[in-house]
Amino acid sequence: MSNHGVVSREAWLDARKRLLLKEKDFTHAKDELSRERRELPWVRVDKPYVFQGPEGEETLSQLFQGRSQLIVYHFMFAPEWEAGCKSCSFWADNFNGVVPHLAQRDVSFVAISRAPFSKLQAFERRMGWSFKWLSSAGTDFNQDYCVSFTPEDLAGKRAVYNYAPLERPMTDLQGISTFYRDADGGLFHTYSCYGRGVDMMNTAYQYLDLVPKGRDEQGLPWPMAWVKLRDEYR
Incomplete structure (x- = not known):
């Protein structure tokens, strides 16, 4: 950082405006990608x-709570673990405030x-x-949506x-899946993303990019090696 270029305000504005053109191109490309995502066929x-x-036992249909669209965050928390994944927790710290807006x-x-x-x-306490958090214990939901894996499959x-x-022998991994419920109660899987696909949902990372x-994260054993549960930072 000590060798970073320092210029006049006028030169900075010129460089910033050139970058702005690329940012606008990226925004337009993202809009087009989002449109194509919405046009994917359903299952x-x-x-x-x-x-x-x-609320006790709830079906997938009940999770819509009377709405037509549902987002599921596949949170890494295997049955034998005593705490949730610290990386998924980093994402989950963004969830509380957006739920009413999504509704x-x-x-x-x-x-x-x-x-x-x-x-x-x-x-959770x-x-x-x-935010609403449910257990899929006793179901194939996590396996069916490719975020949990049996010892035999591994x-x-x-x-x-x-x-x-x-490539990694992990029993549980993160992801996001979306679903639609039609007027007749039919349920459809519309989209899923995994790995870096969930990156854009992390507000802290988007700020860090600025x-x-x-x-x-360069030089760390893996990109998120620094992340802890937020009550463990010192």
Whole structure:
């Protein structure tokens, strides 16, 4: 950082305006990508999933809460873990405030994990979250949406994550899936993203991308090695 260029205000404005043109191109390209995403074909959901949550047992249809669209954040929390994934928690710290806004646009939001609901509740209280979080224990939901993997699939190298063979022997990984419920109650899977695909949902990362050091993750053992649960920072 000590060798970074320093120029006059006029020269800075000239460089900034050149970058602005690229930023506008990126924004327009993103708008087009979002349009294409919305035009993807859908897959009907026929399997009867039942989740454990704050209202007891709830079906996938009930998670829509009377709305036509549903976002599911696949939160990494395996049944044997005592705490949720610190990286997913980094994302989840962004969730509380957006839920009411999403509801105004006909969208419900939930997080779903494989851990038993009692563990989710305890961790939720610790972190001070209020978004709806449910357990998929006893269902194939996480496996069907390619965020959890059986020991047999891992051993046989049959696990698929982010639409490609899984290279890491992980039982649980993060993702986002979206669903639509039509007027007749039919359910449809419309989209899923994984890996870096969930990156844009992290507000803190988007802010870090604006500052001089950026995410400042070069030289770490892996990009998010610095992240902790927010009550563990010192």
